[in-house]
């Protein structure tokens with residue numbers, strides 16, 4: 001290589017070395033390899049050379065150009081890595097910093113979600129699992145397996161939303177209650193050989209074609225099921241009393257069973273809890289009034305058999321309660337429809353601060369009860 005070319009190479013390599021950011025490096029690149037760059041100019045001199053000179057210098061100049069290009073590429077990688085490291089160091093977040101005071105007041109947990117969490121926490125403490133099933137359900141699970149055969153009047157009782165029928169099948173339904181999860185979960189347990197015994201709750205959305213101050217087309221229930229060899233009504237009564245006392249955060253709460261009828265239980269009972277009114281306040285756990293909060297009973301052997309369980313060996317209890325109703329009673333929200341209107345002012349008033357996760361250890365809810373006072 002000519003002395004000039006060598007000198008040029010040394011100069012450019014020094015400039016690359018000295019470039020300490022992307023812009024400086026780009027300037028070096030344009031100055032060397034750009035259209036009017038020094039290396040490009042050198043390459044252009046080949047045109048004026050004799051064939052012999054060109055044969056010698058051509059490859060040398062090309063090597064020079066490639067060397068410079070490679071050096072620029074390498075430097076670019078180094079600079080980018082350094083820039084990333086610097087940026088990461090600069091943008092470090094201190095995760096141990098406390099939440100900004102205002103942040104926790106921005107969002108709110110809906111009372112229904114809060115109550116679901118509370119219910120799950122209380123039953124988990126009693127050894128219940130949480131089971132789930134689909135909102136769009138087959139008539140088999142919603143009715144037939146629960147001992148509600150076709151043409152049974154109870155199918156009409158439920159004001160069912162039917163889906164469009166598939167060509168070859170019967171229409172699916174929006175589940176009218178959480179009871180189908182009983183059968184699904186027992187069948188799964190049988191298949192996986194994880195039960196019986198069974199002990200679970202199933203909270204979730206339910207649907208009926210109904211709308212007034214105390215009914216919305218979509219609402220929430222929590223189902224409970226216990227199946228074992230010796231499960232009896234005493235267990236049911238204690239479970240419900242223990243649940244209600246924990247949920248309403250009172251020492252004791254008495255319940256009363258009223259005879260009723262559900263196709264999936266035998267006997268069937270309505271659950272009433274003890275309460276009274278003090279002005280417009282509802283006081284639970286004392287007094288001589290009773291408020292209905294759900295249905296219950298001993299699982300009908302037909303339901304066990306539909307789930308493939310030996311009904312001569314196993315028996316169980318079941319219950320179903322309205323979650324929205326529990327929320328209204330505990331937090332004093334008078335109109336059910338407001339629960340589903342997505343009015344932020346309502347949510348700000350009745351909602352819960354997200355970082356206050358309900359648990360038995362810290363008290364279930366940190367919210368002061370507006371219309372509920374505990375009877376101690």
Ligand code: DAH
Pocket residue numbers: 176177178179223224262264265294295296297298317318319320321
């Ligand atoms: N599924 C019933 C309803 O929605 C409520 C119910 C009653 C559930 C009795 C039960 C039960 O598990 O045992 O009206």
